Amino acid sequence: MSTPAILVDNVTVHYGEVLALDAASLTLDPARICGLVGMNGSGKSTLFKAIMGMIKPDAGTVRINGQSPGRARREGGIGYVPQSEDVDWQFPLSVRDVVMMGRYGHQGFTRRASKADRAAVDEALDRVELGEYAGRQIGQLSGGQKKRAFVARGIAQGATTMLLDEPFAGVDKRSEATITRLLRELASDGCTILISTHDLHALPQLCDEAVLLMHRVLMHGPPEQVLQPENLAMAFGLDVLNRDLPDQDVHARKERTA
Numbered sequence: 204m205s206t207p208a209i210l211v212d213n214v215t216v217h218y219g220e221v222l223a224l225d226a227a228s229l230t231l232d233p234a235r236i237c238g239l240v241g242m243n244g245s246g247k248s249t250l251f252k253a254i255m256g257m258i259k260p261d262a263g264t265v266r267i268n269g270q271s272p273g274r275a276r277r278e279g280g281i282g283y284v285p286q287s288e289d290v291d292w293q294f295p296l297s298v299r300d301v302v303m304m305g306r307y308g309h310q311g312f313t314r315r316a317s318k319a320d321r322a323a324v325d326e327a328l329d330r331v332e333l334g335e336y337a338g339r340q341i342g343q344l345s346g347g348q349k350k351r352a353f354v355a356r357g358i359a360q361g362a363t364t365m366l367l368d369e370p371f372a373g374v375d376k377r378s379e380a381t382i383t384r385l386l387r388e389l390a391s392d393g394c395t396i397l398i399s400t401h402d403l404h405a406l407p408q409l410c411d412e413a414v415l416l417m418h419r420v421l422m423h424g425p426p427e428q429v430l431q432p433e434n435l436a437m438a439f440g441l442d443v444l445n446r447d448l449p450d451q452d453v454h455a456r457k458e459r460t461a
C-alpha cells in the first residue's frame with residue numbers, strides 16, 4: 204500500500220471550550236484534487252491549520268507523505284493559499300516578494316536569492332500570468348490576481364501538497380479559469396490538492412473527490428455522490444443547491460469580520 208499524501212487520523216482540536224474538530228479522519232492519495240465542503244464554522248480552516256502544523260491537535264495524528272506537518276512544512280512540501288481575510292494586504296511586499304517567500308526553504312540562513320531562485324520565481328509568475336505585475340505591491344492586485352500570486356508562491360516552492368482556502372471567493376472569471384487550469388496541471392505533475400470551497404456547482408468539474416465536514420468527516424467520495432442533496436442537507440441543514448450559497452456565505456463572513 205502506498206503512503207497517503209495526506210493522512211488525518213482521529214484529529215480533535217479545541218479552542219478553549221469550542222470543539223472545532225471532533226475525531227476527524229481523512230486520507231488522500233497523491234495527485235488527487237479534493238474539495239472540502241462544510242458550513243461556516245464546520246472546521247475547514249482548522250483542518251488546514253492542523254495539516255500545516257500551525258496548531259497542535261489535542262488528539263490524533265497528521266502525516267504529510269509520511270512526515271510530520273512541521274517537517275513537511277520546513278522542507279517546503281506544503282503550499283498554502285490563505286483566505287483573503289487572513290492576509291494583511293497593506294504589508295509592503297511586492298508580488299515578486301510574495302512568490303520569493305516560496306523559495307525561503309531553498310535559501311541559506313542569509314535568505315539571499317540565487318539565480319535559480321529568481322528563475323523559479325519568474326517561471327511561477329509566468330505560469331499564473333502575473334509576470335507584468337511582479338513589481339506591484341501585493342494589495343494593489345484584484346482578488347483573483349492575489350490568489351494567483353499565492354498559487355505562484357506554492358509553485359516556486361515546489362510544493363507537493365497544496366491547500367487552498369476559498370480560492371474562488373471574490374475571484375473574477377479569468378482568474379477562476381487560470382487557477383482551475385493550474386490546479387489540474389499541478390495535480391497531473393503529482394501535486395496533491397485540498398480546496399475548501401463554497402462553490403458547489405464548480406466542484407464536480409474541478410475535483411476528483413469531495414469531503415463533507417461538520418467538525419468530523421461526514422462523507423468522502425466522488426463529488427457527484429457526496430454532493431447529493433440529502434448529503435448536503437445533512438452537512439448544512441438546508442437544501443443548499445436551491446440557494447445562492449456563495450452570496451449568503453459572503454454575507455455571513457462580512458458580519459463575522461465587521
Ligand SMILES: Nc1ncnc2c1ncn2[C@@H]1O[C@H](COP(=O)(O)OP(=O)(O)OP(=O)(O)O)[C@@H](O)[C@H]1O
Nearest residue numbers: 218221222223241242243244245246247248249250
Ligand atoms: N482562534 C479561535 N478561537 C476560538 N474559536 C475559534 C478560533 N478559530 C476558530 N474558532 C471556532 O472553531 C470553529 C471552527 O472554525 P473554522 O474557522 O475552522 O471553521 P471554517 O469551516 O473554516 O469556517 P468558515 O467557512 O467560516 O471559514 C468555529 O466554531 C469557530 O468559531
